[in-house]
Amino acid sequence: MADPKFDVLIIGSGASGGMAAYTLTKKGAKCLMLDAGPPIDFERQRVNKSTHELPFRGFGKPGKLSHVFQATEFNANQWVDETQVPYTHDPKEPYNWVRVRMIGGKSLFWARMSFRLSDYEFRAKDHDGYGDNWPISYRDLAPYYDQVEPIFRVRGRRDGLMQLPDGVFIEDTSGESECNKRFIAAARERGIPNTKMRTSMGRGQFASSFNLLLPDALATGNLTIVPNAVVREITVDKNTGLANGVNFLERQSHREMHASARVVVVGASCLESTRLLLNSGIANSSGVLGHYLHDQFYITQSVQAVIPEARDGKAPSGFIGGGGYMPRFRNLKTKEKNFLRGYALDWSTGGSPDAKYFPLYGEALQKALESCRGAGFNCTVMGEVLPRAESEVRINKAVTDAWGIPVLHVQTRYTSNEFNMAKDAVATLEELCHACGWEVLARHDQMFPPGYSIHELGTCRMGDNPKTSVLNKWNQSWDVKNLFVVDGSSFVSGGSQNPTMTMLALSMRASDYMAEQMRKGELEA
Amino acid sequence: MKRRRFIQALAATPAAPALLAQQAQPSQQAPQAPPPAEASLRYTPPDAAAEAVLHFFTAQQFATLRKLSDLLMPPVNGAPGALDAKAPEFLDFLLSQSPAERQQLYRNGLDGLNAQARKRFSKLFADFDAAQAETLLAPLRDPWTYDAPSDPVAAFLRALKDDVRRATMNSREWSLAAAAGRTRGGGGGLYWLPID
Numbered sequence: 001m002a003d004p005k006f007d008v009l010i011i012g013s014g015a016s017g018g019m020a021a022y023t024l025t026k027k028g029a030k031c032l033m034l035d036a037g038p039p040i041d042f043e044r045q046r047v048n049k050s051t052h053e054l055p056f057r058g059f060g061k062p063g064k065l066s067h068v069f070q071a072t073e074f075n076a077n078q079w080v081d082e083t084q085v086p087y088t089h090d091p092k093e094p095y096n097w098v099r100v101r102m103i104g105g106k107s108l109f110w111a112r113m114s115f116r117l118s119d120y121e122f123r124a125k126d127h128d129g130y131g132d133n134w135p136i137s138y139r140d141l142a143p144y145y146d147q148v149e150p151i152f153r154v155r156g157r158r159d160g161l162m163q164l165p166d167g168v169f170i171e172d173t174s175g176e177s178e179c180n181k182r183f184i185a186a187a188r189e190r191g192i193p194n195t196k197m198r199t200s201m202g203r204g205q206f207a208s209s210f211n212l213l214l215p216d217a218l219a220t221g222n223l224t225i226v227p228n229a230v231v232r233e234i235t236v237d238k239n240t241g242l243a244n245g246v247n248f249l250e251r252q253s254h255r256e257m258h259a260s261a262r263v264v265v266v267g268a269s270c271l272e273s274t275r276l277l278l279n280s281g282i283a284n285s286s287g288v289l290g291h292y293l294h295d296q297f298y299i300t301q302s303v304q305a306v307i308p309e310a311r312d313g314k315a316p317s318g319f320i321g322g323g324g325y326m327p328r329f330r331n332l333k334t335k336e337k338n339f340l341r342g343y344a345l346d347w348s349t350g351g352s353p354d355a356k357y358f359p360l361y362g363e364a365l366q367k368a369l370e371s372c373r374g375a376g377f378n379c380t381v382m383g384e385v386l387p388r389a390e391s392e393v394r395i396n397k398a399v400t401d402a403w404g405i406p407v408l409h410v411q412t413r414y415t416s417n418e419f420n421m422a423k424d425a426v427a428t429l430e431e432l433c434h435a436c437g438w439e440v441l442a443r444h445d446q447m448f449p450p451g452y453s454i455h456e457l458g459t460c461r462m463g464d465n466p467k468t469s470v471l472n473k474w475n476q477s478w479d480v481k482n483l484f485v486v487d488g489s490s491f492v493s494g495g496s497q498n499p500t501m502t503m504l505a506l507s508m509r510a511s512d513y514m515a516e517q518m519r520k521g522e523l524e525a
Numbered sequence: 526m527k528r529r530r531f532i533q534a535l536a537a538t539p540a541a542p543a544l545l546a547q548q549a550q551p552s553q554q555a556p557q558a559p560p561p562a563e564a565s566l567r568y569t570p571p572d573a574a575a576e577a578v579l580h581f582f583t584a585q586q587f588a589t590l591r592k593l594s595d596l597l598m599p600p601v602n603g604a605p606g607a608l609d610a611k612a613p614e615f616l617d618f619l620l621s622q623s624p625a626e627r628q629q630l631y632r633n634g635l636d637g638l639n640a641q642a643r644k645r646f647s648k649l650f651a652d653f654d655a656a657q658a659e660t661l662l663a664p665l666r667d668p669w670t671y672d673a674p675s676d677p678v679a680a681f682l683r684a685l686k687d688d689v690r691r692a693t694m695n696s697r698e699w700s701l702a703a704a705a706g707r708t709r710g711g712g713g714g715l716y717w718l719p720i721d
Contacts (some may be wrong), residue, residue: 039718045720050713052697057615059691062623077717102720252721256630355690359666366601441651444671 006032009261014105016487018209034229037101095410096451104210115497134475143202144505156198164327167312186435226322234280240525270488274459292387292458297447305438310375323348339420343383344496431445460489475510482523577614581621588651603707610696634681
């Protein structure tokens with residue numbers, strides 16, 4: 001085979017693939033990036049419309065994107081079409097796989113919540129005996145968080161919380177409304193900390209690989225991006241056992257092509273990366289590939305309350321509004337009886353409760369809604385899901401996607417640990433609301449199906465032992481030394497924090513290592 | 526408003542299409558100057574020019590749906606009600622496209638409500654007065670729970686409350702009322718075009 005034109009082939013242009021390109025190209029590596037989706041011109045791809053102009057008045061086409069609860073009739077076309085790229089699951093164990101195929105991937109649309117993991121996650125087994133530790137500790141990743149946060153311009157407040165390490169923030173100096181002070185004080189009395197939301201501000205409209213990573217990588221002259229390239233398999237040199245490239249299909253024509261490189265980096269998003277490895281039949285001597293799928297469970301609108309003093313527009317200026325983030329506070333220094341790990345709370349005041357929560361209709365409902373407009377409290381619960389070997393994905397050869405590529409079968413469900421945690425979270429929130437003198441309109445502890453958070457993690461986990469993990473501590477395949485997987489599939493556990501900052505930091509760290517290994521010639525036969 | 530009246534007048538005048546067609550004919554006289562660059566054609570949504578052809582509900586079900594829609598979302602303080610917004614007509618369309626489970630919820634709910642109406646008051650729900658209707662709408666005064674009620678009529682009423690409200694507030698009529706300052710909402714957003 002001819003000497004490949006590229007040093008590194010990167011599959012995926014989202015947060016993790018983008019960070020690999022950003023890091024490697026700056027170190028002089030010639031990189032080829034393939035992405036299954038097209039480049040998007042946001043000015044041309046989106047048009048302003050009134051809701052009533054939509055064919056289904058904003059309800060959306062019934063039955064379309066049945067797993068994507070985030071889809072609206074406005075944004076339905078931004079998500080991967082499930083009829084084009086299907087997946088299967090037991091009907092009794094639904095899984096919401098939410099996907100984007102565009103240059104920039106899901107980093108175009110993420111909620112921008114930007115947190116670090118702590119050693120409560122990296123050394124979780126040491127702390128509570130369950131599962132496995134990561135092969136790295138917080139100290140290993142901290143220098144990379146330090147570099148990632150300024151790129152994404154993370155705004156936050158430094159609070160010195162062990163379970164939510166501070167970062168290199170644009171300092172959030174905003175104050176608290178009177179309502180929020182009351183809620184925070186009630187929480188503090190119960191040992192529950194609070195901080196400001198930590199958010200990637202990005203630049204312009206985006207905090208994405210699309211605008212923060214790929215332009216810099218392109219500017220080095222070392223990056224070639226090929227959109228619309230649906231990778232079918234990673235190819236391996238039979239003589240050396242090393243990855244030598246990929247076979248891909250052009251998205252629209254289905255023309256098959258082969259691209260070659262000295263090193264292959266997979267950052268195609270958690271489950272797509274694992275699907276690709278499984279379909280390629282590589283990197284699975286441990287038998288662990290596909291296992292330990294986890295995410296964070298979400299309960300949105302868990303407790304709806306009305307703040308009496310703000311009814312009927314009576315709230316004075318500065319009385320209500322804003323919100324906060326309460327990081328994990330369970331099972332840190334004490335031990336809960338019926339669940340391990342913990343959850344975080346993303347709360348806000350000043351919203352308006354939905355009509356469905358009022359046991360009224362007609363004019364009486366309209367009056368109640370008007371009275372409570374801007375007087376609401378709301379909270380989303382985000383809980384850690386334990387990684388379990390039996391939570392897995394595997395190839396379903398009976399079903400293929402529009403390009404003839406076998407799809408994934410997903411098998412996972414939440415269990416008593418998550419359900420008990422959810423009950424605790426909602427009971428705690430209700431107690432806080434009552435302590436503040438707020439009227440609880442509605443409460444529930446029913447989480448969305450797994451996958452809803454779009455924080456799918458695991459299935460290609462890192463570890464210290466090649467018999468029990470797919471990747472080593474550098475996100476490098478134990479089996480194929482010039483193969484790296486740099487996205488969320490490499491997580492060992494996920495905590496309750498949104499994972500994007502950790503994916504970015506891991507990808508940067510792996511890329512640093514990769515570049516050094518390439519320089520030493522360690523990734524060659 | 527002038528534009529709306531113009532559109533309504535066109536819709537109400539059988540000769541209007543012919544007149545427009547004549548206007549579109551090339552003139553035998555001297556060629557007209559091209560329209561200014563900023564000129565654009567104006568279009569009318571079908572609801573403003575035509576009536577929906579109903580497919581899903583029976584006549585009795587639809588009469589019940591209209592009555593319910595008016596009770597759940599009446600016009601209030603200048604904001605259009607469900608009937609003004611043609612919410613029942615829209616829901617007939619939406620349900621015709623919906624999964625079987627949703628269709629069954631509506632059919633069972635409407636038929637069940639009429640069965641209760643006949644049993645309690647010996648007439649159809651559509652012929653109820655307000656007090657009678659309030660009796661059968663009691664499930665809507667129950668506190669909200671995450672799981673839908675097990676009773677099919679109660680489950681239907683809960684779904685309908687949301688759907689009627691949304692179909693009304695997302696209507697063209699609501700949007701026009703909001704633009705005129707008579708209510709809130711009626712907005713829009715950035716619509717993603719299909720990706721080639």
